[in-house]
Amino acid sequence: MWHLSFKLSKNSYLQTRQAPKGGTIMTKWMNINGRRVVFEEGETVLEVATKAGIFIPTLCARPDLPSFGACRLCIIDVEGNRTYPNSCTLPAREGMVVRTATPDLQTVRRNVFQLILAEHPSYCIICKEHDECEKVRHGEYKAGRVIGCFTCSNKEICEIREISEYLRVKDIRYPMLYKNLPLERDDPFLVRDYNLCILCARCIRACQDVLGYSAIALTKRGHDTKVGTILEVSHLESGCVFCGHCIDVCPTGALIARGSTWFGTPDKSVTTTCNLCSHGCQMVIDVKWDKVVNVHPPYELSARREYCVKGRFCIPALVNGRDRLKYPTVKRKVIKEEQYPVPWDEAITHTADKLKGYKPEEIGIILSPSLTDEAVYLLLKFAQRVSTNPVVFIEEDIKNLQSQGVKAIFSTFNSNVFSEFDGLEFLILQDIYQSNSSDTAEVVLPTTMFAEEDGTKSGEEYMKYAINKAVEPPGEALPSWIIVSRLAQSMGLDGFNHESIENLQDEIRNAEPLEIPKVSKQQLEYMGVPIADKVEEFRLYITSKRAINQSKGKGVLDVQI
Ligand code: SF4
Ligand code: SF4
Ligand code: SF4
Ligand code: FES
Numbered sequence: 042m043w044h045l046s047f048k049l050s051k052n053s054y055l056q057t058r059q060a061p062k063g064g065t066i067m068t069k070w071m072n073i074n075g076r077r078v079v080f081e082e083g084e085t086v087l088e089v090a091t092k093a094g095i096f097i098p099t100l101c102a103r104p105d106l107p108s109f110g111a112c113r114l115c116i117i118d119v120e121g122n123r124t125y126p127n128s129c130t131l132p133a134r135e136g137m138v139v140r141t142a143t144p145d146l147q148t149v150r151r152n153v154f155q156l157i158l159a160e161h162p163s164y165c166i167i168c169k170e171h172d173e174c175e176k177v178r179h180g181e182y183k184a185g186r187v188i189g190c191f192t193c194s195n196k197e198i199c200e201i202r203e204i205s206e207y208l209r210v211k212d213i214r215y216p217m218l219y220k221n222l223p224l225e226r227d228d229p230f231l232v233r234d235y236n237l238c239i240l241c242a243r244c245i246r247a248c249q250d251v252l253g254y255s256a257i258a259l260t261k262r263g264h265d266t267k268v269g270t271i272l273e274v275s276h277l278e279s280g281c282v283f284c285g286h287c288i289d290v291c292p293t294g295a296l297i298a299r300g301s302t303w304f305g306t307p308d309k310s311v312t313t314t315c316n317l318c319s320h321g322c323q324m325v326i327d328v329k330w331d332k333v334v335n336v337h338p339p340y341e342l343s344a345r346r347e348y349c350v351k352g353r354f355c356i357p358a359l360v361n362g363r364d365r366l367k368y369p370t371v372k373r374k375v376i377k378e379e380q381y382p383v384p385w386d387e388a389i390t391h392t393a394d395k396l397k398g399y400k401p402e403e404i405g406i407i408l409s410p411s412l413t414d415e416a417v418y419l420l421l422k423f424a425q426r427v428s429t430n431p432v433v434f435i436e437e438d439i440k441n442l443q444s445q446g447v448k449a450i451f452s453t454f455n456s457n458v459f460s461e462f463d464g465l466e467f468l469i470l471q472d473i474y475q476s477n478s479s480d481t482a483e484v485v486l487p488t489t490m491f492a493e494e495d496g497t498k499s500g501e502e503y504m505k506y507a508i509n510k511a512v513e514p515p516g517e518a519l520p521s522w523i524i525v526s527r528l529a530q531s532m533g534l535d536g537f538n539h540e541s542i543e544n545l546q547d548e549i550r551n552a553e554p555l556e557i558p559k560v561s562k563q564q565l566e567y568m569g570v571p572i573a574d575k576v577e578e579f580r581l582y583i584t585s586k587r588a589i590n591q592s593k594g595k596g597v598l599d600v601q602i
Contacts, residue, residue, distance in 0.1 A: 071137040086128040086139060087115055097141050098150065098204050100157070100292055101241035102129040105341075107250050109242050113153045114204065117141050125149060151208050157239050158205070159215040161293070165190035166205050167212050186224065187234055187294055195294030197306045201239070222267065228276040229578035229585070230283045230299050230354040235267055237295040244268060244287035244296060252347055256281035268295075277585045283350040289337055298354060299578065301327070301335035312339055314498050314506035315352040316411055316491035317567050319559040321500025322352055326492055326511040333360045333492055333512055349562055350582060351572055356492065358576040359567065360512065364475045366487035367516025380485060385517060385527070392451075392469050392484050393531035396427065399449045399467070404428040405442040407452035410558040411568045413496030413508055415542060416521035417557055418549050420453065422536070423529050434558045451528075453488075453521060454569030455479060471524055474570045487518035490568075494520040495542055499557045 069080055073090055080089040085108060090097050100112040108129045116125035120138035125146065128139075140146070158166060165171050174191065184192040190202065225233040240259070245268065248254050256279045260269040270279035288296040307327035315322045315336075323342060327335040336356045338348055369388035370380035383391075396404065406424040408417060424432045430445055431438075439458045442450070449467040450459070455478030459468055470482035479485045491498075493514040498506050522545060529537035539545040549555075565572055565583070573580040 069133070069135045071133055071135065071139065073139045074141055080133045084133050086117060086119075086131045086133050086137070089133045090128065090139075090141060095141060097128050098207055099129060100200060100204060100239065101243060103243060103290060105251070106243060106246045106290065109246060111241050112157065112239070114150055116146060116149060116153075118143050118146055147208065151210060152214075154204060154208055154210060155213045155215055158201070158210065158213050159217050160220065161201065161237060161239055162188050162190075162193075162219065163201075163213060163217065164188070166202065166210065169211075187237055188219075193237070193294040194297055194302045194305075195237075199294070200292035226299070228281075228283075229581045230285070230350065231276060231288065232297050232299050232302065234295055234297075235269075237293045238268055239293055239295075240266060240268070241292060242268075243290040243292065247286045247290045248281075252284065252286060254280060254282060254284075257287065277582070278589055282347075283354060283582065284348050285337065285350075285353040286348070298335060298337075300357060304329045304334040307334060309511075311509050311511035313492070313509040313511060314500070315356070316413070316498055316508060317351050317356075317560070317572075318349075318562045318564060319410070319498075319500050319557075320349075320562055321498060321504055321506045322346065322348055323506070324348070324352060324356075326356070328511050331512050333357045351579065355572055355576040355579050358578070359570075359572065360490050360492045362474060362575050365515045365518070366472055366475060366479065366485060367518060368487060369517065370485045372483045380480070385519070388484055388486060389524075389527050389531045392486075393528055395467055395483075396449060396451070396469075396528075397532055401427060401429040403446060403448040405430050405439075405445070405447040405450045406432045407439060407450060407454065407456075408432050408434045408558070409454040409568045410434055410560045411491075412453060412521050413491070413494065414499055414505070414555065414557060415496045415545050415549065416453075416525065418552070418555055419522045419525045419529075419537070419545065421555070423525050423534070426529070426534050427532070452478070456569060471521060472570075473518075473568055474575065476570070478569075486524050487514075487516060488524060489514040489518050489520045493518070496520070496522070497546070499555070501559075 069082065070077055071080055071089065073093060073095055076093065078089055078093040087097055087099065087102060097117065098114045100114050101109050102115060110127045110130040113127060115128045117128045118125060118140040168174065178191045187193045190196050190199070220236045222235045242259060245257055245259060248257050256276060257268055257270055259266055260271070261267055270276060285298060288298055307329050309328050311326045311328065313324060313326055315324050323339055324336050325339055326333055334357060336353060338346065368382040369385055371383050371388055371391050372378055373381050404427055406420060406428055408420055412420070421432060430442060430447060433439055433442065436456050436458050439456055443462055443464065446464070448464055450465060451469045453471045455470060455472050455476040457477065459465065459478050460481055468482040469484045469486065470478050471486040471488050472479055473488060473490055491508050492511045494508065495510050496508045498508055500506050522542070526537045526539055539548070573583050
């Protein structure tokens with residue numbers, strides 16, 4: 042029906058299923074579509090069929106959410122039963138005989154599905170020209186409201202479209218209704234258009250049952266039933282922590298991440314590890330035109346692990362920021378003293394020549410905990426060779442370097458402390474954004490963010506996670522480990538000529554385990570850059586939450602992130 046032939050999407054129930062429930066495992070048998078299939082006590086018929094590779098259409102069920110039985114698409118024919126029960130809520134029984142796709146079942150399903158479509162903007166679904174139309178309108182068109190698939194950002198991963206193709210729906214027999222509900226776009230990160238909502242309650246189950254928040258619920262009654270916050274307050278006031286899981290489980294385009302709407306199908310999606318804190322959340326970065334356009338959990342984690350607002354919503358703005366540092370600069374006095382862009386070789390040679398003029402006790406190295414393990418390893422190795430001072434990574438310790446008589450600093454993040462550091466003659470700053478420090482530093486070396494490089498990151502519980510490059514860095518920014526390696530080689534130090542990151546990783550595997558400083562989830566900075574300075578929505582979130590906390594008599598700093 043659609044120009045893309047029907048295939049199970051990543052959202053389909055068949056792709057994953059829950060692990061068998063705990064307790065004693067009792068193997069039993071039942072019959073589905075003439076096949077004898079094994080099941081375990083406590084499994085639903087849908088779970089048994091899925092495990093056996095038998096497709097039953099679903100819209101409200103998901104393997105990682107408790108069953109709800111809202112859509113009635115998963116109905117089955119059970120021998121000896123006069124009605125068609127939902128397979129997602131029906132426990133499998135020994136000797137049960139089930140059929141999943143009889144002509145009568147498909148007719149009932151088609152009717153049920155048409156009732157759902159009648160209250161959803163479904164004009165594109167039943168348009169007989171849609172195949173041709175989609176060839177021309179391959180991306181979605183921009184519009185304030187979604188009035189059909191061609192204006193919906195969910196188009197490429199839509200479960201409604203998949204089911205309509207599976208059921209070969211060509212018309213809708215019921216009066217079609219556009220609910221005309223107001224668009225909800227006052228919250229900083231989510232845009233909600235409940236005119237697309239099919240009341241499957243996946244979002245509510247993810248929010249309440251899996252994550253333990255009760256930010257949203259089914260409100261009102263009967264025909265007016267809708268998803269919303271209790272007492273219709275904003276999400277900021279409802280206790281929503283903006284984890285975005287409701288978006289990830291929604292089968293329609295009703296819930297979307299602000300800013301991700303207009304890019305259409307990503308050119309590629311890269312699974313990597315968030316490096317904003319040491320939690321080590323696995324995430325998928327969607328890329329379009331070599332820009333990060335959206336970040337979301339992999340499907341299997343979308344309802345199982347809680348993501349924080351920074352990782353879920355702030356990364357595109359942080360990575361794509363206009364004032365990212367792009368070219369190495371060296372401060373020179375031509376008419377007045379200013380930073381001048383120079384080739385990398387010149388910046389490195391200038392830095393190496395000047396650093397060699399300082400004694401080891403006069404050199405300080407400052408390490409950002411947001412670096413990859415490879416960069417941390419190489420920086421510590423470099424520090425051992427050029428400095429007798431301990432490597433520091435918090436502002437208080439930077440101040441201590443002053444009393445040690447440090448005159449030259451190589452820092453991997455910016456800090457206000459540098460402008461008050463007495464006796465500092467030579468500041469080399471490796472950073473991602475322009476800042477006060479980059480204005481005062483003599484040499485500025487632009488580096489990559491985690492979305493722009495390969496590497497690994499040690500997270501909590503001694504786990505090591507892969508960081509995979511998703512986009513090219515801005516301008517000539519380089520990964521930190523390459524900068525340190527080039528600087529060390531230019532200073533004539535041996536043991537820094539790694540040809541590739543794999544080469545460096547081999548060395549690390551055989552070295553002493555690293556003590557990597559941790560970044561807390563509550564930290565509001567990334568590599569010394571305040572996230573609220575770079576992401577307008579995050580600034581709004583923090584200020585609004587603090588104001589709400591204050592009005593409720595809570596501490597203004599008690600903001601959950
Ligand atoms: S959710 Fe969007 S893409 Fe899917 S059927 Fe509705 S309008 Fe079309
Ligand atoms: S963003 Fe998270 S907390 Fe907020 S409504 Fe969605 S699932 Fe609930
Ligand atoms: S907003 Fe999405 S997930 Fe929530 S009930 Fe509506 S369609 Fe289902
Ligand atoms: S999937 Fe079973 S009722 Fe919706």
